[in-house]
Structures are given as C-alpha cells and as structure tokens.
Amino acid sequence: MIENKGVCMAELSEKVQGIKAEFQDKIDQVSDLKTLEELRVAYVGKKGQVKVLMGTLRDIKDPDVKRAAAVEFNKLREYVEGNLDENRRRIENVEYDRQIEAETVDMTMPGRTHETGARHPLSDIETECMEILRMLGFEYVDGPEIETPAHNFDVLNIPEYHPARDMQDTFWLENDLLLRSHTTTVQARVLESRHDLPIKIVSPGKVYRNEAVDATHLACFHQFEGLCVDKGIRFTDLKGTIEHVIRSIFGSNWQVRFKPKFYPYTEPSVGMDISEKVTSGEPKWITIGGAGMVHPQVFRNLGHDPEQVSGFAFGMGISRMVSMRHGLDHIKTLYEGDLRVHQAVAHKRFEM
Structure with missing residues (x-):
C-alpha cells in the first residue's frame, strides 16, 4: 500500500469509488436537462466533488502517490463527464422526439377555413x-x-x-x-x-x-x-x-x-x-x-x-x-x- 504522511492510495481509491457509485445512482434518475445540469455542477463544477478531490493533490508530497492519485482522479472526471455527455444526448433525443410528436401535422385532417371577403x-x-x-x-x-x-x-x-x-x-x-x-x-x-x-x-x-x-x-x-x-x-x-x-x-x-x-x-x-x-x-x-x-x-x-x-x-x-x-x-x-x-x-x- 502506498502511503504519504497519513494519506494512502487505498483510502483515495475508496473515496473515488464512493463518489463514482453515488454519481451513478443519481444520474440513473435524471430525466431532464435541468436536473442533469444541476448534477454536472455538483460533480464537475468549480466547487464540485471531483474538482474538490483533485484539489487534494496539492497535499500529497510523495511523487508516486501523487502520480497514481492523479490517474485515478482523471479517470473519475472522465467517467463523470462521459456519462453527463451521454445522458445529455439521450435526454435531448427524447425531448426532440416528444416535440416532433406534439407538432406532427396530420395531412389527412381537414384544413382550417377562412372567411372570404367580397367587394361592397x-x-x-x-x-x-x-x-x-x-x-x-x-x-x-x-x-x-x-x-x-x-x-x-x-x-x-x-x-x-x-x-x-x-x-x-x-x-x-x-x-x-x-x-x-x-x-x-x-x-x-x-x-x-x-x-x-x-x-x-x-x-x-x-x-x-x-x-x-x-x-x-x-x-x-x-x-x-x-x-x-x-x-x-x-x-x-x-x-x-x-x-x-x-x-x-x-x-x-x-x-x-x-x-x-x-x-x-x-x-x-x-x-x-x-x-x-x-x-x-x-x-x-x-x-x-x-x-x-x-x-x-x-x-x-x-x-x-x-x-x-x-x-x-x-x-x-x-x-x-x-x-x-x-x-x-x-x-x-x-x-x-x-x-x-x-x-x-x-x-x-x-x-x-
């Protein structure tokens, strides 16, 4: 186990897995773009969990531990961002299909009539x-x-x-x-x-x-x-x-x-x-x-x-x-x- 002044790689890996599991549970419940945006801010926003976690790299002195932790953190960020992008496309497609269905014109329906005018x-x-x-x-x-x-x-x-x-x-x-x-x-x-x-x-x-x-x-x-x-x-x-x-x-x-x-x-x-x-x-x-x-x-x-x-x-x-x-x-x-x-x-x- 790699250790660095009380910080060990096993603890960091466990923390990464916890954030990943929590994120996965939440994103599975997302059904609209507004909620998806809120989830993005919560995880990869400026003060999101992934950004905060990556900020802890400053406290790791051992180069090997820092390198290994950076790899794990980047994989977590890529996983979160990849899932966000994939779900954004999914939701946009669903909403587009709904819009098309709502705006579909039945060409077999009779048209709207307009009253015709006439000269005096x-x-x-x-x-x-x-x-x-x-x-x-x-x-x-x-x-x-x-x-x-x-x-x-x-x-x-x-x-x-x-x-x-x-x-x-x-x-x-x-x-x-x-x-x-x-x-x-x-x-x-x-x-x-x-x-x-x-x-x-x-x-x-x-x-x-x-x-x-x-x-x-x-x-x-x-x-x-x-x-x-x-x-x-x-x-x-x-x-x-x-x-x-x-x-x-x-x-x-x-x-x-x-x-x-x-x-x-x-x-x-x-x-x-x-x-x-x-x-x-x-x-x-x-x-x-x-x-x-x-x-x-x-x-x-x-x-x-x-x-x-x-x-x-x-x-x-x-x-x-x-x-x-x-x-x-x-x-x-x-x-x-x-x-x-x-x-x-x-x-x-x-x-x-």
Missing part, C-alpha cells in the same frame, strides 16, 4: 353595369362631387325657379357651390369638352339630395348614368340598352316598364321600373331611374347642333338595384359599414 355590393353592381356597357362601346368618365350651379342646373335646362334649386332639395355650400344632385353633371362636362362623335360614356358615383331618409330614400346615394350621342340615335336604342343592362344584371325573369316622366334635360322622358315576373297577383314595381332623349336646348347650351346629332341619357339608382337584387328591406344598410353585408354578398345571400 354597390361596387359590385357598378362594376357589372360597367362591364356590360363597355361591351356596347361605353367608356368610364368621372367628375367632381362639388359642382357649380351652371353644370348642375343651368346648362341642363333647369330654370332658376325649378324646385330642385331650393335649399330643401339641394345641399348648397359656400361661394355659390353645391354637392351635385345627379351625375348628369359629368355628362354636361363631357358634352362641353368633346365634339367628336360618337360620345358614349358612363359616370357612376355618389350624389346628394336633401331628402328625408326612409326605407328607399337616402340623402347620399349612388347613381349610374350613361350618355350616348351620335347621328341617328333613336328612342328604341335607349329602350334596348336599358333592357339589355337590366336582364344582364337580374336575369331573364325580370322585366322593365317605361312610363312617361318629365326631366328638364331630356325630351321625351321616361321613368324606369323593374319587377320580377310573377305567375299570380300584381308584380311589385320599383323605380330604379329615369331616361330620355337629350333635350335640343341642352345640345345648344353645350355647343352641339341638335339638327345634326341626337342622343339618349339614362340614370339608374344603384342602391335600389342592389336592394332589389339581394332582397334588402332598407337600402341605408348599404351605407352603415355593416360587415354582415360583405359576408352575405360573399355567400350570395342576405339574412337581415
């Missing part, structure tokens, strides 16, 4: 009308919503005493300006600036009328107006165009009715009613707009010769068309930012 029904029907008329040669033209009395009334043959000019019918602004009460103002501007034929335009947009709000009337609503000017345009061209648009939008089961009306800027003038065909009882007619042949005085006011050109103009209430198409009871629903309106359009139904 007003924009939707405006686009449809535009596409239908574009195939007939019409082009889109826009204009200002703040207008002058000249373009809103004067050039359109609306006299100064006409009730439409009253405060209770028109929204007047400062500096003798107003909010346009119809998109016919766009037609006036186009006829004023263009003289090459043919002229075929549509002008959808918001208009403003000082009206009481009810189920079928709003102070702000959408119109969709059209103008066709050329040589030899007849009233039958107007009727054919309107019937084509309505049947393209609503289907062949809908009918159009024309009734005499008066508008200062057209002569003759008609109102346009639509209704779904019924097999019994009376159809429910709803007025969706007005139309007529452009008044000769309007042509003169805007620099055209009514003896050389003729044309028709029409205006449709897009809001009412939407309410008829989708069965809305109150058209103001279209202007309230109600998300159900968009959801209903996306699913082609209204439940309000």
